[in-house]
Amino acid sequence: MKARILSLFLLLLLSISATAQLTDSFTDGDFTQNPAWSGDATSFQINPQQQLQSNGPAITGTTLQLATPSTAANGVTWEFYANLRLATSGGNLADIWLMADQSSLKTSGTKGYFVRLGGTLDEISLFRQDATGSPVYVINGQDGSLKSTTNNVVRVRVTRSPGNVWVLEHDLTGGQNFTSGGTATDATHQRSAYFGVRLTYSSANSRNFYFDDFRITDTVPPALLSATPTGPRQLDALFSEALDAAPSAASYRLVAGPAVLTAQLDAANPALVHLTLGENLPLGNNTLEARNVTDANGIVAAGPLTAVFVNQGFAVAPAFNQVLITEIMADETPVVGLPASEYVEIHNPTAGTVLDLAGMRLLKPGSTTVAVFPAGAALLPGEYAVVCGSTRASQFAAFGKVFGLTNFPSLSNAGDQLVLRARNGQTLFEITYSDTWYKDLRKKEGGWALEMVDPANPCAGSSNWTASTDDSGGTPARANAVRATNPDHAAPALLRAVALTPTIVRLFFGEKLDSLASTNVGLYALTPAVPVTRAAPQGPDFRTVDLQLTTNLPPNQPLIVAVQRATDCAGNGAGPITAAPFALPVAAQSGDVVINEILFNPRTGGVDFVELLNRSDNYLDVQGWQLGTEQPAGVSASPISAGPYGLAPGQLLVLTTRPDVVQTEYPTHDPAAFLAMASFPSLPDDAATVVVLDAKGQAIDRFHYDEKQHLPLLSDRNGVSLERIRAAEASVGGNFHSAASAVGYATPGRPNSQYQADPTGAKLFQIEPEIFTPDEDGQQDFTTLTYRFDYPGYAASITVYDAQGRLTRRLMRNETFPMSGFLQWDGLTDQGRKAAIGPYVLLIELYRVAGGETHVYKRNVVLGGRL
Template sequence: MRKSLLFLMLLSVKLTFGQVSDDFSDGNFTTNPNWVGSTSLFNVNATKQLKSSLSATAQTVTLSTANTFATNAKWEFSVQMSFDPSASNLARIYLISDNQDLSGSLNGYFVQIGESGSTDSYDLYKQTGTTVSKIIDGPAKTRVDVNSLLARVRVTRNDVGKWELYTDITGGTNYALEGSITDLTFTNSDWFGVFCKYTATRSTGFTFDDFSITELIPDVTPPTLVSAKVLDELTIEAVFSERLESTSALMANNYTIANLGNPTSITTTSLPTVYKLTYASALPSGDYKLTVNDLKDLKGNLIGANNTASFFYLKPYILKKEDVLISEILVNPKAGGVDFIEIYNNTNQVLDLAALQLANVDVSGNPASIKNVSTTALYMPAKTYWVLTTKSDVIKEQYNAEFPNQFIQMSSLPAYNNDKGAVILLGSQGVLDQFDYIEKMHIALLQNADGVALERVSFTKPTNELGNFKSAAATIGFATPTYRNSQEEDPTLVKSNVSLASKTFSPDGDGFEDLLQIDYKFVNNGNLASINIYTDKGVLIRKLKQNTTIATAGSFSWDGMNDNGQQSKVGIYVVKFDTFALNGKTEHFKQTCVLAAKLN
């Protein structure tokens, strides 16, 4: 029998988890639930009601008990006053408060009863700190006995913040609506309680009973992990959809980050749905995923298995000289075009470009017209190329952008002249890189340099070393925004070569080897190429490219057509690939291929 009784008691506690209920039938207000505050100035009377005690002085007294209900909640209570309420003798019932001391600064809501005259209204107030504002102004109620007030009050608030205030001024449950309002200013609570302001002669005139706080609609929705972010190298912030039950919320084993494990501790914050996770060792830069399990909300709903939130962390780092380098510039755009500056992350780590600035130079050679690249965090992965411009869409339209998301659109760029100037990258510690350009850096054979970018050849050589910037190749469209420069040299390549992806091709439109792919790699840049196709008898049938500036590495293709626009016959053909540079160096390559066809 005792075991059965214990089980029923535990089941009762579980079913009423988070609720407040006190009719004082146990004859006290110290247990089930426990009330705190001005405990010596209240008592439970012979009829088992909470009553204010005799006082020789005018004062304000309060009692409060723990309450976490703030939305989807219903509050009910009865109140009696054996006098005519006034501004000097009034009652407040705090439905929501973030402070146990109801007479001090707090954030919450309360119902107030007490104003001058023989009529009283029942009003709902919002309190922010010490500022009080009425949000429901109930109509005046005329009492039969001016020196006695008896009422039962019901207040509801749904999930979207709609308040409704009801009363029955006979003390029954025939409720009438006093007013409604939608307000979501405060959506969390720690305390519920009563506040009595009186003169000495009214000190025993406040009586309360039948306090009940319950869910408006039963909550069966489990909590979820909303987000996670790094506060510092040891601390991660986890945000949940609702307040959590403290025992599960503060258990470190319920939180896991891959490769980091469990935190050493979990702590609460000033925001009830936010928790701090502390780790013993500093987090390295990288992408992370926080996984949580076995957490419960205040109603006991269990969070779904393996709730996750991803986040990224970049260790604090100050940009140093040559961490970010100038890779390519276009300061003489084609008609309808705009300038752009391409930058390169020369490190092996992700960089935050929030501290990066772009500038030109004044007549004294000092940085001028300084522009911030970004006003917010901007992460640049290692060894990537990013483009700074004012009109990203124009650059993408005029050139092939291999990585269209690697553009940074600025409101304005420093002014850069076509004939000469300087592009400067600045960090918090000074100049990171500076390129002093002149128009004569373009290849001499160019008839018009408009729309042709200057590309960096090497990231290991000094920026302004002679020959380290050259015209982008015609074969790639005269610019390479967001990817490897056409004139960039491969330091591991010791010998130039031209090869065919396949020795045989069949331009019959079946989708298999319809084109002859001609691949090339050159040790040195700045080459012009002529590519001609000959029959095995030495007859020239196709001038594929003539005196065209090419990249250091790339591909061409032949579709099998001759210069007359006719399909070449099945047979053996010779690809002759000739290059020359302005320094007089020439190179010659030959490759043989077979143009094949299907057998009928």
Template sequence: MGKIFNVGHKSGWHIRPLLVEYILKVVRIGAVTITLFPRPTRAGLCHVVPLCAVLLSLAFPCTLYAQYSDDFSDGEWQDRWELHTGRFRYDPSLGELLYDAPETNGASLVHASAALDSAVWEIELRYGTTDDGSNFFRFYLASVSSLFTTGEEAFYAQCADVSGRVSLAYQNDGEERVLLMTEPVKSGDDGITSLKIRVERECDGRWSLLCDAGGVHYDGGTAVFPSTFASVASGFRVRMGAESQYLIAVKSVSVEGKARCGGDDEPDGEEDRPDGAGSSPHRHGVVFTEIMADPSPAVALPEVEYVEVYNRSDSVTDLSGYLLFVGDNYGTVQRGMLLPGEYAILCAAADSSAMSAYGKVLPVKNFRALINEGRVTYLADAEGNVVTWFDYSDEWYGRDRFKRDGGWSLERHDVDNLRCDSTLWSPSVDLSGGTPGRPNSVARLQPDTLPAHLLSVGIPADTLIVLLYDKELDASSGPQIEAEGLTVTDVYTEEPKRNSINVVLQEPMDEGEVYTLSVSGVRDVSGLAVADTVVRVAVPSVPEAYDVVINEVMPRPAAGAPKYIELYNRSGKVVDLSDLYLARYDDDGYLSDYYAITSQPSLMFPCQYAVLTPDVSSLRVHHNVCDSALCVQTDVPLAAADGDFALILRNGTVIDALAYSEDWHHPWIDSTEGVALERIDTERFDESGENWRSAASSAGYATPGCPNSHSVTQQDAADGADKLFWLTREAFTPDNDGFEDMLEICYALPRDGYLCSVSVYSPNGERIGMVSERGLLLASGRIVWDGTVDGRLLAVGIYVLLVEAVHPDGDMVSRKLVAVLSAR
């Protein structure tokens, strides 16, 4: 079961890490999962201990080296050890100390020991038991007491139990917590196990467990676990049931290390750090700099998946035991000292030799496959602290489909720019396909100058508001939150991205009520001040057909820019974008390949725009996106020329649909690359091309998140109720410059249901063609004409429009309107 633990509070908010099974040191052996636990409470030192142990612990200063070793052969071992219960005897013929006469409550043999820092414990023994489920042998490494009961704070190694494994554990206040564990140890043909156990602890709290049984090695792994107590004793504790057939024989034991007097695990200076030991990196002290997710077909590198890291700090960093996550799956870095300014290749242990020719390799046990399309990937230390992360995507290859198809890595431009998006990454230009273990081929200075931008506001629960940003935030800068009409009880961000502000409320929000939330004092990961924000929050409603409409599409973007779909909320409802899905139509006209727009709740208010794109950062680089628009990073089902897709609910209800064509573009557009198609009238729901137009050149041929360059304004029907049909202006200039490009024919009819046709004539009465044929009209609205007939733009001149409308009840109305097609 996962357990959430807090990393310290700062300035009114804190970091909420992932579940323990994902972020702490985890050892999986078959169905067994062992996890680390948070820092224990310091136990009191008011225990009954042997006098020699008390004198020893008081006499040694904190950095004094403490050690002992014993093979029990000199006949005076009883003078050095204190027996609590049970009996032990030395057998000179075997050269072993034997456990004799079992006690159901256990037996303990204690030796004074202060060793805990930079310490090594070794024991050699044999054992064999008929296990009744409660038997064990414990080698107590360090303890605050000589009692060796579970109420006393201590570390111990355990074997000869029902699991058949060797484990390293911590105990305190009646709780026992396993830190490391080996696979089951095999016994000899006679049922006797001959075992050597070696436990090491560095001064920074890193533990390791190694065993040898008859020449077979067992690695229990490494873990970091903090301790605050000063040890006074080590020794053995044996528990055997009264009916057990047993053998416990200790051949030798040795302990060496430094005494300590409490405090934290951070060394006070270099003298307290073992030779070669590295420090734990601060966040982004080590960063990802390259990824080869799809190495096939290989160019000139081995066909190996890898990620590259770089130590941008000024300290030696030890990545041993760190966890490399790809999504929810992880592998463990087996060894890894990283010097300042040094690169290292992280790959599967089996691929280490193949990659060693290219630079330093840090092998990863259980290296997880890198997803070609992209996945959030991060590095965490054994205590669960996320060191660095990135959320890579194959969209970062841009339009270079050749390199996207495999064999080419993605490389980071600037190791000191801490953004995590496509603007910082490019496909390698090295002729080998990548630069593992050395500076990147695309390296250049690219300082981060753009502060984090608010992407969306969501309500995943009625007492939780989530503000999502396009960039990691600085967790040490506490935001100031003011919520009108609401009581805030907690504010936190989440690992691994830390790109959200999560606001917890005391009571649920009322449906139908719109609240105001003010956020200020936020800085991003680069230290840039984030703009103070005032946002609206409300409990969302489920949309109905045409509440939200498809308002703009970019099927064929310019080089380097992403595709996008723009939505517009034309209703009076607050809609959650996580309730909406995109779907393609198959060849038979059925919906298929549907997927949620976002898993992150995102509120869309009335008259608000939302832009869906595979790359939000690139979208903002190439287009001016209005600050009020929602930007959602997601795949978009847009073919370059013609295509059709739908906006639906999870139950299949179609909210809006579009079957677009490249033929809808203005005839004067020479190339449609980088030119968006805009919806003209959000109140018109037919899917014909008459309601779509190329975005105006004056608007940069695209208006994502902003009012369309060709949008029309709803007219007040009462103003022209006696006119039936009329023009808002007679002259128009269809040159796609965004100014008076279309002729608007407004209408106000007695009722809806009329079928309308509009024909174009020359001034001398020659019929030229049709603007609209038998279109179904509402009671009021507008018809727009872009100056074309059959896809051909008419020449400059005066034209007569004959508007004819017929109702099923027989009523007929017609009007002649004069228009001037002009040019500048």
């Protein structure tokens, strides 16, 4: 009988071996391997008929068990042969566990399904065992099915469909002619770890349980039951049965959405696969496709298997530029139409990301307090919200979403720096605004908000902000009234460089950089060559990058730093190589830097400025320097630069509180020559002495200006600067002249219109130019008499006469001369009127007291003009 059944079984096995998860007919005479059964192994044996037979202690109430690993749970057929050579009862029965979550079938809490043979009702039934409580029927078989007292032969087959429909069948002859024992639907337990048998018997029946032909067959490929988003970049795929232990990410694809990067089987549920995506899931409906998915038994579902799901969004911590400040109300009075309260507006520009703002901080750099967003604060895709002080939130409730924060920063009307930082301290957004961004003098006075023009260009400053055009003065919690396309296509420019230490060089750029791209040391090169080991962009605005060098720089040695493909935070990086000279600065000496131009009487709406010139051959750093005016009680000064600021030989530096205003009135091609000061010394319109102090408080230069130094012919001196004539000469009134009308009456950041190079030659006195035209066109507006002596101690009188010998102007009377210098004649008479066109003679009466020498010289000059 065993041989005939075995041959039939082997024939069937050959046809389905690829789908069988477990097969054991005990023909090898061993149940401890292929497969390995464990438990009460000493209480079982393989008998001569090659069947598994109980052989336990002859003690009433004994319970034995054997179990073998099996993960089969769905779309599976279980089959086995049994012979209970005893009268079944409540104390004599066999439970064959089709699914068990642990190997100990006798332990309370084991979950799964089993077929009971015997029991009080002498039945063949399917039970479910939960973690607690008694077993419950899934299929209640016919009572009295096993009624023999000595020979209860049965072959049982149980099938569970992918839809969790259970079918119980049996053949009481032990053959293959199965009779239905019932059907039922139950989906309670979806996982299995073991298959096994558990026996309970009285003392006389310890050797009366026989089993054979265990077979677990998986004939159904896995089905994709569902796809569930569990995070912004996480998606769970649930299958109908346990899968292969190493799922492939290549088997999964979203119909609309990011790529699947990884696929990981759940540690507790092998039918569950955790998918990690390359980007955030888009909101709305989507479909997951699965192809070539293999279950734990090797059955492949070619697919595509599909599961439709809906992503309603997950709040995630914002990344850089994912939460923006798009509106600022710094000056709330006089009221135009909005509440009389300062506020800023924040915006989520993403199309499908819900932002978790909990713990995000709004602050002003340097402040000791920060405003922190509370737990649960979120911003939906495309949403705007008002951020204000906690006591002002109710004023904005009607406008939309409002976050009222404790320690909301006070917003300066003239300008401020605001930063949004993530919980981990990462800079999310930075803005340094100014009231010049209004571009409207009326709205600048209060009641109007500043609005960002293009949220897609968040890195831009003034060019992407302007005053609101909404009638109420602003658009809190909604799209800005000025919203328009305003892209940034310009690559960032390197403005300047300065060596902070012998091994650290700081680069200054004209706009915010991509903080990640700018860390690439390969973008930077120094000439002469010095290797760069590290590039560190400096927050919160990322307009500067510190380069760490391998070797110390020698002081005052000129170098050039070049930057390739500098990328701004808008992604613009295609541009020519940009470069800047620098050197390790040395200490400045008195006279190294001089006042080169000064505007002390600006036009209405204008501002004062002072232009400095580094006339030395040294590289200097003006950090800690001050600009001030001498007062009876001492010098009243303002800091020039709190941070490092390099000044190269020949470099101009324009100091003012409002570079934008100065550049508007006096256009320049070099905005980098301007340095904005937080405050500026008061420059009276009539006269004052301006002084430049170094970081130690020592005077580097001083100049006493006087409105009388202006050309007397000027009808209006407002907005006209005094320009230095010669760089190398002293900072005295005679070395300054009114800027020419042809250049707009001032040249901040540009060469002076009245600049003269020092004349060369061996003559004692030299006239330059010999023909001049004092018409304020910037071309030969005055003439200069340059002198150079071999010995000190000379004095002179210099007088101008016309062609008829009449006195026109006394330039100097009995005054002592230094060994070299110059004086100017602007073409005016002693009465302050313009002299007539024609030739003139400068009579020079020179005498030297020490030697008693007296000399008389004449120099001819022509005063020209338009006829």
